Amino acid sequence: MGAHKLLFSELKLWSSGRGGWIARLHKGGCGKASLSSCSPKVCIVGSGPAGFYTAQHLIKARQDVEVDIYERLPVPFGLVRFGVAPDHPEVKNVINTFTQTAKHSRCSFYGNVNVGKNVSITELQQAYHAVVLSYGAEGNRSMGVPGEDLAGVYSAKDFVGWYNGLPSCRELSPDLSCETAVILGQGNVALDVARILLSPIDILKKTDITQPTLEALAESQVRRVLIVGRRGPIQIACTIKELREMVNLPDTRPDMVAADFDGVKEALKDLPRPRKRLTELMLKTALEVPGEKEQERRSKASRTWGFRFFRSPVEVLAEPGHSRIAGIRLAINKLEGSGDGAQAVLTGEVEDVPCGLVVSSIGYKSLPIDPSVPFDSRKAIVPNTMGRVKQAAGLYCSGWLKTGPTGVIATTMNNSFDTARSILEDMDSGTLDMSAAKPGSQSISALLEKRGVKPVTFSDWEKIDNVEMKRGESRGKPREKLLTVEEMLHVAWT
Secondary structure: OHHHHHHHHHHHHHHHOOOOHHHHHOOOOOOOOOHHHOOOEEEEEOOOHHHHHHHHHHHHHOOOOEEEEEOOOOOOOHHHHHOOOOOOHHHHHHHHHHHHHHOOOOEEEEEOOOEOOOEOHHHHHHHOOEEEEOOOOOEEOOOOOOOOOOEOEEEHHHHHHHHHOOHHHOOOOOOOOOOEEEEEOOOHHHHHHHHHHHOOHHHHOOOOOOHHHHHHHHOOOOOEEEEEOOOOHHHOOOOHHHHHHHHOOOOEEEOOOHHHHOOHHHHHHHOOHHHHHHHHHHHHHHHOOOOHHHHHHHHHOOEEEEEEOOEEEEEEEEOOOOOEEEEEEEEEEEEEOOHHHOEEEEEEEEEEEEOOEEEEOOOEEOOOOOOOOOOEOOOOEOOEEOOEEOOOOOEEEOOHHHHOOOOOHHHHHHHHHHHHHHHHHHHHHOOOOOOOOOOOHHHHHHHHHHOOOOOEOHHHHHHHHHHHHHHHHOOOOOOOOOOOHHHHHHHHOO
């Protein structure tokens, strides 16, 4: 079967007439052949949206570019798989586009390869004409307050990783035996966490949320979720879609503080349209007397959620004599300035909120991958100009590593296309030396083999994909994810 498959891919490459099938088969040797068979080789580190969108643009824009994507995990798609909420399946549809890219004759996927450990950036630079870093933001911004290490305090990144089946978060097992949870931050991720904590199990069990999470949520005692932000309603970071989902969440009712909205109505007229609509929905939810039907729905609700504005964490409070959380102390802020530029300033007042769970959703941050790569630790990005890494010829970056962790998948798509355009410009202008043949994956595969590292191919991933979908089918879910790297590799290689 393997031989047939190889023959078929050779024919496919040959018939596509893109860059010469012999050049592709003997990856990279220009030999004495004409330069047209010496195709540009680009390596991408990270297979999330940034990696795949960069690859997609390169392959479509130039008929001879070959792209290899390296991924630390055995499974592709990054935050589309491990970040997007289980009840947002429509957002995961981009996987179909990424799959098309991965199966393109000039694209290869190598999972289970830890760049920086199994192979260095310098080694990749020797093997490829260009190296793109798209490995995202896997660190957490810390709150920097006493008590943040207590049991019962989690980062949103880890909490999201837990319910989405990220292998490194499998053993998080958050304690959900308390009544009140406090989420710090008011972006879309904060609202995802709130929604997952409060959603009826009947809704969640039809999603690809992991089985252990489903079982934990079925036993959860959490009945009240407060979503805390340091500024006011006009500066809230979530989008209207996520707010609307909270407002309409079955068996829940909103619980707001009317005073938080003082002066907001008057400020509406000066707001840009998307922000205005978001603020109007918040005002309506917080202050208007609901209609009869909505009133009846709210009166029957067993769970509540609410925003708390003008608050910053000062300290996580412990139970006396225990290393467990008992509550959180919040500083009360006032705003100086107006609109998006308004700054939260301490008033000197504090308030204590009893709670048994705190999820900090104040942002992800990128981490350095290799000492040879420039890194701005203050901004937590790789310093770059239009995706060109500063003082590092042939090195590029895209996605959150390039911009910091902001925006939605479409934002990442545009920023990745920009990086791909920079690479193509540099190929055309001679900034990138294209005269020498590069061995590409041929030399990297040999290095990895020598080091005892076996990559997972895209067809190996498809085996994992099939097993997960079959497992899901038997439970009435779109998929039941494999939760450990060992399980994934076992399925991939049998």
